């Protein structure tokens with residue numbers, strides 16, 4: 001197991017559409033175990049593989065951040081099959097430093113995917129779980145939560161971030 005580096009905006013891999021996993025092999029199992037360790041260390045409630053530089057369709061979610069072993073979800077090739085209702089919640093992202101903003105999403109989703117044994121799983125999530133699932137699945141399509149903000153808020157953040165990076169680079 002290893003804690004991986006979490007890529008930060010504007011790293012281009014965060015904008016890549018992740019490829020479906022063709023076979024759940026040792027590489028994928030190692031990736032998942034490293035992603036879980038990385039998520040818990042951050043700490044965060046979810047992580048998508050592109051955030052650690054691997055553009056494949058794998059996400060992990062754990063609203064308990066390691067407190068409850070039953071709360072951990074690993075989803076390979078996940079897809080939202082049903083979304084309904086509406087919820088506005090303050091979001092942050094491990095790949096989008098120094099920003100928390102309200103985002104409106106579905107308040108209930110059903111997600112289908114595979115577990116680490118390749119068995120089909122269906123997860124129903126409401127409220128924070130629904131938000132976290134949508135946030136992670138967005139990552140697999142190269143979408144960040146800032147894309148759900150107003151153009152003004154997003155461009156302000158992008159400008160602030162570019163200024164900070166330019167200053168750090170000297």
Ligand code: GNR
Nearest residue numbers: 044045046047091092093094135
């Ligand atoms: O740790 C995280 N918290 C969070 C809070 C509100 C909405 C979404 C999230 S996901 C985030 C971790 C992360 O960036 N996952 O991609």
Ligand code: NI
Nearest residue numbers: 092093094095
């Ligand atoms: Ni995120």
